[in-house]
Amino acid sequence: MVEIINKEWLAHLPMEVVEDARGPEFDAYLIALEGWRRGLTLKWHVKDSEEFKDMKTWFDDKPGKLFSLSSETRTHYFFKTRGDMVSNEAVEIGANKEKTKEYLEKKGIVTPRGKLFSLDTSEENVIEYVKQLDFPLVIKPLDGSFGRGVTTNIQSIDECKDAIKMAKSVPNPNGIIVEEFIQGHEYRLYVVGDKVVGAIQRVPANVKGDGKSTIDQLIDQKNHIRSQNPRLISCLIKKDQEVINHISKQGYNLEDILPDGERLTLIEKSNISLGGDPISVIDDLPEKLKDVAVKAIHSIPNLPHGAVDVMLGNNGEYVVLEINPTAQIGSLLFPKIGKSSDVPAEIIDFYFPETSRKGRLNDVLYFDFSDVLFPLLTYSAKITTVTPIPKGTIYMKKYHVVGEVQRIDYHRGLRKMAFERNLHGMVINNEDGSINIVVAGTVEEMVDSFIHDIEEDPERSVVEQINSSNYDQPIKVGFEIKNDLKKQIELYNYIKKEYDLTELELRKAKKENKILSASKAWKVTLPMRVLGDLIKKYYK
Template identity: 45%
Template sequence: MDNNNWLKHLDHKMLKDAQSSAFCSYLIALEGWRRGLTLKYYSEKVTKKNIHAPGLLYTLSSDTNTHRFYKARGDRVKEQAFSIGSNKFATKKWLEKQGIPVVEGEKFGKDVPDYEIIDYANSLGYPVVLKPVVGAQGKGVIANINTTEYLEKSLKYVRNQLNSSDVIIEKHFEGEEYRLYVIEDEVIAVMNRIPANIIGDGVHTIGELIKLKNKERKKNPRLITCLIKKDFEVLNTLEKRGHTLESKLAKGQQLFLRENSNISTGGDSIEVTDYFPEEVKKIAVAALKSIPNFPHGGVDIIYNKNKTGEESAVVIELSPTPQIGSLVFPMKGVSRDVPSAIIDYYFPEVKEKKNVNSNIYFNLSAVLEPLINKTASEVTVSPPPSNLIISKKMIVVGEVQRVGYRKWVRKKAIELDLIGYAKNLLNGNVEIVVAGTENNINLFKDKCRKGPKASKVETVSEEISEASLKVGFEILEEPKKKQKLTINNSNNNGQVKKIKSISIKRFLKRLLGKK
């Protein structure tokens, strides 16, 4: 997992509360909030199914503009654009009329029996792709179906188990799949989406390798919710290739578990913006521009580098509400700051405030709690400190634990408009990180040297800090580590017979005669 090229102003600590469907919303909302835009979250029922989903719907406002967002879709993407882009077949027909390259295929409604769909696939020629007409994140998309038997099983799965009775059959186009994020005339980011896969080591079974791959994916703040599941497509792909979950692969052998390359279903995200052909980028821009009031969104393209001209690429989908998380946190490549580009587009008046408050964030769980509990229908997020200049870490040495020192420090920090935290360390010291004006931090340090009456401060050291800080002032504890005690079992001659390391807790139990 290549995290050395991720954006420094976004880290795991900030994003912990947003590892859900609110992930993309939070990335954009946080960027706007840091620039001084007023952020409000709403608890309106935001889908046709009336799902109560706080964290997805929000507004950002400057002194002159207010814009409404749902996930990563802003209000400049109008209803017609959303309607076309959300329907795979409507997208396909619209683009085809506008001269944008697409693959051949047809839509079949719920009243069309499976055998008619199979007859069409036979006439089109295998391999084919099966898609639900309406859907997102690759759910129900089964690619490279090369037999009638597999198509029949796939139809039953998509139409019956997934309840997606309206489907599309398309001719399979050979090539690799890419997600391009476009704003107006510019391609902001390009990601190569590689189907879910594992690489053998000659030791672990396929099932175990999937578990190990998922463990790695959990280290990525976007992929933590995009694990490889042992579902219909994975099990059928294994069967087609003569494997089971108990099979073992030779060392270095790569096995693709799906034909569908969507990140949400376990695909790998490889950022390739600087290396992607300009002529194919132009196709993506033209696709979005062909639909009125569709200024930004995702464009999914299959590109075959062995072909030239218009035959080298086809547009397979448009996404008015795309997932942008994998563009910000790719498995390999350079992180692309899509949230910043979106804020620049909607609020050009705050462009110069980019990277202001870059280590400050707000507590998303606390903000959304009234909406989740339905005690409020909207919440305005408190603005970030407007006068932040520096951030410093201080280590306070002395008698500063169990004397009310941290609570006293918190009160003084709030009085001086500082944010940060105070944390007890296992060595008896207290660590403080604060952010604010240099003058207020100096005044705060003077107060820390004095401390409350019960404390006895010996020294206060300081250094510049780059730690991410939540708005407010927290009182924290350093995680307790298991302390080990070495027991020396020697004979009468002083020769060591056996050395054990056990926890102090276990040692005390033994001493008291407890097991």
């Protein structure tokens, strides 16, 4: 039985609006888009920008994680979901699991019982401490994320020894933590100020049997469903050794057929990045859990917003596992099941309370993320400013045009006329030879009268029929010229072929150059060539 994924996400964030921002830039794009739609000035910055020299950042070589939002009176800077009102001290505390525990426990917040060991601590000394605890245990690196180096539900001394090696194997672990493994339900809550604004239960990766499909096939089916989710598309379930070992402990292998209705856990960890399911619980949170999350955030100095991971133990006790000042929020907006939480709106409310998300008329507009980042990727600019969003009511029309209307120069003419009238939209080729033209703008007369512009280029088109209709789908600012899917595929295949040929020629040239460089004649004439280069430089 193939599971159905939740599609009841926020109406102003459909797939086409967010699909260009998959991966590490996803969260930054969500916050930036919300601010831009409210009329704030949005700028994207490269790594080492002067504006970010005092903010702790990482893995920001590729543009798309550093941005600023400005009103008429002030500017705030963001790294992914973290704004400049979060202190570097808070970031450092959140990155260090032992320090986090110290701050939490000072405020009377329950954390798992455990101990930090330096990397040079012998395995024997760690095991001596393990004997003071009750199984199950968890062993993890001091500094880590995405579940890397973490071993959970450890049931024996031998498993502890393997887990110690695993924790030390990750880059820069800076120590290992041994602590009790809390069994129960795990939650991630996002707090802004004094309010929980998003919450999910994190369920470890799993599949449900249909009595016909193998476990291997069920994983493929589930990954297909996850690929339709803007957040989960970057977090597909891997059939790695950890998964194989875990299902083996339950008496299965990948080729076994799972009985109808049986649910099989594939991995112990609940991380979304490792295939976990985010289940929204924002409307079902007990007040005590909300209080624990808010209190946990407030226990860290100068941390006005961030994520809290909390375990509800089987004994009914809430235990805080960790705090993340730079948390991913995609699974809160795009849960597998349940209601989406508009965390970006809450964060922008916090930084720019004078802006409003109520009654906005331009949530159909968005910007081309790839185009905006291109100058930064090509090193032609250090800062790029996104075209401001049009202010006022947005009027939209779709025109279906039949005739000889697919010439690219005709389409460029349409784009030129749209720009002259301050209109946004696109022209799309259809396989039957017709085109669809979508235009949007703040002046209704301009949008309606564009039907006349469509017929004003008889030299490059023969328009036989125009049908107009209302349009309510998202539109990028600017004006796009799109091919139909078939032509896009043909163009992609052509470009790929040219690229492959170029790569082949480059490898061939490198090989020939290597052979030439190793030849006796090349070595003998080296002094003459060096002297020649010096003479050329001298007479330049």
